[in-house]
Amino acid sequence: MIAATPNPPCYAVIFTNLRTDIDEGYGKLAEEMVRLAEQQPGYLGHESVRDGLGITISYWESLEAIKNWKAHTDHLVAQKYGREKWYAAFKTRIALVERDYGFEREE
Amino acid sequence: MIAATPNPPCYAVIFTNLRTDIDEGYGKLAEEMVRLAEQQPGYLGHESVRDGLGITISYWESLEAIKNWKAHTDHLVAQKYGREKWYAAFKTRIALVERDYGFEREE
Numbered sequence: 001m002i003a004a005t006p007n008p009p010c011y012a013v014i015f016t017n018l019r020t021d022i023d024e025g026y027g028k029l030a031e032e033m034v035r036l037a038e039q040q041p042g043y044l045g046h047e048s049v050r051d052g053l054g055i056t057i058s059y060w061e062s063l064e065a066i067k068n069w070k071a072h073t074d075h076l077v078a079q080k081y082g083r084e085k086w087y088a089a090f091k092t093r094i095a096l097v098e099r100d101y102g103f104e105r106e107e
Numbered sequence: 108m109i110a111a112t113p114n115p116p117c118y119a120v121i122f123t124n125l126r127t128d129i130d131e132g133y134g135k136l137a138e139e140m141v142r143l144a145e146q147q148p149g150y151l152g153h154e155s156v157r158d159g160l161g162i163t164i165s166y167w168e169s170l171e172a173i174k175n176w177k178a179h180t181d182h183l184v185a186q187k188y189g190r191e192k193w194y195a196a197f198k199t200r201i202a203l204v205e206r207d208y209g210f211e212r213e214e
Binding site: 001016050051053055090091094099101102103105 | 157
């Protein structure tokens, strides 16, 4: 569930969002978008949590890869629905991951 | 709940983590760390969600501000407990936010 991204640098797309009360196919399309993103060139992994506030971070090899995914036809449709009905608010941040470190319990 | 960060650039510290079953003061210290972080020079905001996986993102003016917060005495104690008992695994990523855009429903 913690994305196994390669050593930096890479890019992160941090998508922080609040949902409306409208479902209308949200869950299904969100899952489809994850599956589709995973197939895109330059995709490196993602992490996603929701508890009221939703945070989804996807990791990419380059800005070019992010741009291509943002312009993918199916993704454009999802973005349109997102603004029209699913999201009350969101913020997307494009960030260059410069450094990372981690920890994993050995037991 | 979506952090109202100023226009980029700024830095993001993405802390993705999995907890152990051990509580022992975790909630209280986590809250204290948020309060303390908010008082640090260069702090710009944070977003935090947990549902099994936890993601906490804090935003900062500079790498210097992040370094100072990481070395803060009380925070060092919290980091020690984190590795000793609270976290099964975590990954910390330091990232330069280059661009952002957002949306807020008008109704």
